[in-house]
Amino acid sequence: DKNSTVSITVVGASGDLAKKKIFPALFALFYEDCLPEHFTVFGYARSKMTDAELRNMVSKTLTCRIDKRENCGEKMEQFLKRCFYHSGQYDSEDNFTELDKKLKEHEAGRVSNRLFYLSIPPNIFIDAVKCASLSASSANGWTRVIVEKPFGRDSESSAALTNGLKQYLAEDQIFRIDHYLGKELVENLSVLRFSNLIFEPLWSRQYIRNVQFIFSEDFGTEGRGGYFDNYGIIRDIMQNHLLQILALFAMETPVSLDAEDIRNEKVKVLRSMRPLQLEDVVIGQYKSHTKGGVTYPAYTDDKTVPKDSLTPTFAAAALFIDNARWDGVPFLMKAGKALHTKGAEIRVQFRHVPGNLYNRNFGTDLDRATNELVIRVQPDEAIYLKINNKVPGLGMRLDRSNLNLHYAARYSKEIPDAYERLLLDAIEGERRLFIRSDELDAAWALFTPLLKELEEKKIIPEYYPHGSRGPVGAHYLAARYNVRWGDLS
Numbered sequence: 049d050k051n052s053t054v055s056i057t058v059v060g061a062s063g064d065l066a067k068k069k070i071f072p073a074l075f076a077l078f079y080e081d082c083l084p085e086h087f088t089v090f091g092y093a094r095s096k097m098t099d100a101e102l103r104n105m106v107s108k109t110l111t112c113r114i115d116k117r118e119n120c121g122e123k124m125e126q127f128l129k130r131c132f133y134h135s136g137q138y139d140s141e142d143n144f145t146e147l148d149k150k151l152k153e154h155e156a157g158r159v160s161n162r163l164f165y166l167s168i169p170p171n172i173f174i175d176a177v178k179c180a181s182l183s184a185s186s187a188n189g190w191t192r193v194i195v196e197k198p199f200g201r202d203s204e205s206s207a208a209l210t211n212g213l214k215q216y217l218a219e220d221q222i223f224r225i226d227h228y229l230g231k232e233l234v235e236n237l238s239v240l241r242f243s244n245l246i247f248e249p250l251w252s253r254q255y256i257r258n259v260q261f262i263f264s265e266d267f268g269t270e271g272r273g274g275y276f277d278n279y280g281i282i283r284d285i286m287q288n289h290l291l292q293i294l295a296l297f298a299m300e301t302p303v304s305l306d307a308e309d310i311r312n313e314k315v316k317v318l319r320s321m322r323p324l325q326l327e328d329v330v331i332g333q334y335k336s337h338t339k340g341g342v343t344y345p346a347y348t349d350d351k352t353v354p355k356d357s358l359t360p361t362f363a364a365a366a367l368f369i370d371n372a373r374w375d376g377v378p379f380l381m382k383a384g385k386a387l388h389t390k391g392a393e394i395r396v397q398f399r400h401v402p403g404n405l406y407n408r409n410f411g412t413d414l415d416r417a418t419n420e421l422v423i424r425v426q427p428d429e430a431i432y433l434k435i436n437n438k439v440p441g442l443g444m445r446l447d448r449s450n451l452n453l454h455y456a457a458r459y460s461k462e463i464p465d466a467y468e469r470l471l472l473d474a475i476e477g478e479r480r481l482f483i484r485s486d487e488l489d490a491a492w493a494l495f496t497p498l499l500k501e502l503e504e505k506k507i508i509p510e511y512y513p514h515g516s517r518g519p520v521g522a523h524y525l526a527a528r529y530n531v532r533w534g535d536l537s
């Protein structure tokens with residue numbers, strides 16, 4: 049629209065997230081001509097910086113997928129001309145009023161739409177939202193605020209944060225990011241389920257034996273210990289990223305693709321789940337390990353982590369959904385840092401074929417004979433289905449082969465970063481991939497009692513060597529439900 053403008057203010061512009069994700073994503077959107085004709089990007093932070101210095105900083109942090117392209121330099125110049133900086137305190141209405149003045153100059157009388165991305169520590173969220181909304185919200189268009197986890201550390205603190213935000217913003221102005229929802233294969237989950245006849249009829253306790261959500265990183269907290277130690281892997285990955293994927297995986301068919309219809313179904317499935325008990329989880333923490341002459345540090349070697357920290361850097365959990373579709377099916381989650389590999393996968397293990405004529409091919413190891421659907425969220429995105437197949441030849445021997453959809457081979461276009469999708473959606477007012485407050489409440493209700501118990505009882509994590517496959521306890525946990533973890537492929 050020629051008569052309107054969008055101003056994007058990155059509050060906390062010199063922080064890690066802004067540099068690594070937000071500016072590169074904004075540039076990628078600009079490069080792809082996805083941003084509106086009239087837009088301005090403002091960096092806002094406490095340190096003194098000129099526009100030129102901000103531009104210099106942004107240009108240096110451009111490590112996005114676009115920077116390999118030929119005309120990147122030229123586009124970059126154009127983009128940087130739209131970037132400005134305003135220095136201010138996060139809790140100063142006066143400083144936000146000054147920002148408001150600058151934004152107005154850029155808007156030049158057009159309809160003003162304003163997006164604030166809060167890339168700041170959670171203890172100053174409310175102050176910043178207050179100042180932005182009282183002093184710098186749009187007078188004649190929309191004002192939206194993107195916030196990113198941590199949304200509290202338990203049900204109570206999350207509710208306090210929600211209430212704080214709601215003093216200044218309506219729920220439909222708040223865009224809570226869970227960047228896993230912006231990942232291509234997570235978004236594709238609904239397409240896979242609801243636009244193919246062959247999956248949905250099998251999507252229940254009748255045919256599915258267990259489902260696994262696995263997240264693994266091959267590096268430790270590296271400098272982020274200060275944040276991480278107060279949260280731990282359960283809050284950092286499970287309560288949000290993995291649980292969101294689970295909700296999309298397990299929800300009933302929504303009435304439509306409308307954001308409210310989808311989020312209604314996600315809340316329903318979250319509310320059908322049993323809160324986790326201590327015996328449903330295994331926690332771990334990485335210890336130092338020397339391999340090939342190199343010593344990899346322990347979690348507690350991180351300078352920002354207390355030496356006696358019990359914070360889990362690994363957790364495995366068994367969750368259950370008490371509804372007609374999923375009664376009794378174990379949903380297993382596993383998430384860890386400093387493991388042997390990096391990746392995220394969903395694995396669906398189907399039941400055995402009843403009275404299988406070919407069982408003799410597999411001996412007593414029926415596990416090997418069952419179908420498995422693997423959705424590899426990252427890296428090297430893929431969806432494949434393990435099926436039994438006759439090995440060509442005169443004999444009758446079966447093996448397991450993959451029906452394989454390998455994204456790199458099938459699609460020539462690069463996969464956008466999750467933040468590109470999410471920023472674009474926020475600009476367009478599409479809320480499907482953002483977390484509604486009742487979803488957040490339901491997610492905390494599942495994990496809060498467990499988290500409190502772990503902390504009150506000072507449960508000691510199982511120590512695992514940096515770079516290993518994690519605590520063996522995870523295998524015992526799975527075995528209790530007759531499950532064998534899939535190996536990240």
Ligand code: BG6
Pocket residue numbers: 227265284
């Ligand atoms: C973040 C966590 O939400 O997700 C980090 O705070 C984690 O600890 C990161 O490393 C993983 O995201 P991605 O997109 O790199 O898999």
